[in-house]
Amino acid sequence: MEDLLGLLRIRVKRGINLVVRDTVSSDPYVVITMGHQKLKTGVVKNNCNPVxxxxxxxxxxxxxxxxxxxxxxxxTFTEDDKMGDATIDMKPYIDCMRMGLENLPNGTKVERVQPNRNNCLSDESCVIWNDGKMFQDMCLRLRNVKQGEVEVQLEWVDLPGHKAFHSKSVYAPY
Incomplete structure (x- = not known):
């Protein structure tokens, strides 16, 4: 556990205009994969705009x-159908965490991230300071599919007894 930097909470909020994979709707769920870690949300029945x-x-x-x-x-009876994918680019969020900011007014926009060909953002994403923490809300455009977006929020959790994440000695720069 010594090599663990911290935890990243990803709130998978909702899907927007997801593709239909069954006759008239879909039963979507999300899988988040990072290295050997694989986590998934619950299934929302018959809904192409799931929450x-x-x-x-x-x-x-x-x-x-x-x-x-x-x-x-x-x-139920066949392999689950893929409805698209996206990468979550946490670099802008990590860069904001490295600033070591404290005591900002709630709602302060620390960084604005624009969609580009290197990220899956469908709209501008902001890293915001709220209640003593930084959050990043993002709307991700799904790839390898005709349509669909997923809204997520990132939040870093420091581990007690570990060096603070924003300590520059904890990890190498990008």
């Missing part, structure tokens, strides 16, 4: 390990 609001927590040992979000349609 999950599930919190999935990853143990972070290396901030450079990619995070993959994949949406599936739950099927």
């Amino acid at each position: 999950w609001n599930d919190v999935l927590t990853l143990s972070i040992k290396d901030v450079h390990t990619p995070i993959l979000l994949t949406v599936y349609d739950k099927d």
